[in-house]
Amino acid sequence: MADELELLRRANPVPSGDPRFHDRPLDQHAERRLNHLLHGRRPRRLRRLAWSIGTAAAVGAVVVTLTLSGSTTAPAVAAPRALVVEAGSTPVPLDRLADRAAESDSSLRLLQGTHVQTWNMSMTSGPGARPPVTLPEERVVRWKADGSHTELVVATDPRHPGKPVITDADPVPRTVEDGHVLSRQTYPPSWSDAPPKAEPPHDAERMRAYLEEIDLIEAMDTPQLLDAVAQLLDNWTLGTRENASLVRVLADAKGLRPAGAVTDRLGRKGQAYVYDDKAHFVRRMLILDPATGAVLGLEDTVTKADPEFGVKVGDVMSYSAWMR
Template sequence: MADELELLRRANPVPSADPRFGDRPLDQHAERRLDLLLHDGERRLDRLPRGGERRPSPRHLRRWTWGLGSVAAACVVVLTLMFSGSATAPAVAAPRPLVVEAGSAPVPLDRIADRAAAAGDSLRLVQGTHLQAWSLAMTSGPGARPPVTLPEERLVRWQADGSHTELVVATDPRRPGKPVVTDADPVPRTVEDGHVLSRRTYPPSWSDAPPVARPPHDAVRLRAYLDEIDRTGPLDTPGLLDAVAGLLDNWTLGTRENAALVRILADAQGLRPAGAVTDRLGRAGQAYVYDDRAHSVRRMLVLDPDTGAVLGLEETVTRDDPEFGVKSGDVLSYRAWMR
């Protein structure tokens, strides 16, 4: 039995944990094919020997019944692929929005900035980043695929000569070892956990423009630096959060830069403290929320309460959008930065 199970596992192109084929009714084509298989099985049982003739042992019957179920499951897989088309996006559970801990006391950004400033130079500025990201891939119009969440990890390291490397891997720490959905190809597909999506080396760059240029560690100059990253006009709160993400996608900030950044965030209009939260990598943080009503998005910034380091930035839909198949509460993207 063990050998047969192993052979079937190798022959089955769909992982057992693949969410596309679990907990849902069969479509009409799969039901018809399964009905044919079951009736064919009854005819085979009717032809078994009668009376004193030898009958199959219970062990053989169990094996045959189990084999019929495996064939039916395989037919469901094949029929699903045939009638849905190879372009159908693999389904994947979208991450739920982060939830602020009930009863937790919100911490003002000024207090976080004071804590970061008191830490001195315990953390140093490093060029490069280590990022875990989730993003929602969406299409619209006739034949649009359902939204799928694409998780990946990105590691950027700079060398002394000004060159840098970028490694992008398909992985999801919420589901270690499980298949990961990627859109590295034109059509989203599943790959093994840890699959390398890209590995690139870039030649030396001597740019003195943000975000490649070294960020300053005082609030006034850092705000001008962020304004140059955004370049869309006056640096409002949505633009500021976008510029912060652009900065952190290139640099891992030190203690002084964190303190300056939190001072800037403390002056951002509409960015309010919400309370304690545990981020997607299991780290304790303080949440700060901005309701972007113009784009129907809620943005949540998660900071380390002791160092002021930005741990994550989440964007959540606040209004249903049938055209793209998203509903209020769906997570559009989440970035988690690490040292």
């Protein structure tokens, strides 16, 4: 049975018709992200989602004033360029990749924990606002046999090895040395039967239900599916069977189209699948291993400029690269 905290997280205490929301209620994306903000680690896409829903309170929670200190070397602040699909490459349909993943001779095992490199954009607004900067981090979570786990978070950007890195972990943004440990924590034994903490299944039907339970709000659309996939991969490193079942689920996602071959930010070859999130003015690119179907990365790119925040079409709002 889920513990009390998990049960509280599933609750939705604010009805959508509540008159206290003068403009409109928070949509399902904002409800879920606000819940994570209040109860857990800052979500990967919080800045973009808060910006897109346009509420003053949400924007106030993520807008920061950038102050740089402690380094005379130019920090690695440039936002990563959006990944480009290789010209002339042949797109691989998701159902075909699912077949390929199921037939893979790989013997990868399911592992609890994650190893992920992230780039997230930090923005300011109003008079005197500074240009957006990118905050790169690497996080490694490992679980032990007794149910305890460790989490290591460092500031690093493999695109600029050895250069100072900007972080807002204090939470005031500043520069630190490449590889600076932002946090190192050990957590006591814990257990939950609720996704994404519960062990993921390895058949497509149950994997779909698992991902829907992560969302918790209503019927899962494609943006919610991609969010749920990211949450799954922030908790588990999938094995061969789980990868194949996940690709089966993705093959049924509406609007997620094959785009062709791409090289990700860690130099790995992949197949790109793109979804245009017109509600939030974001282009989402999912990158899968062409042999095993494993998710390599997820990129969110701006499709509509917003001068108030200094973001332009093509800016990368967030990117995650998952590793074993």
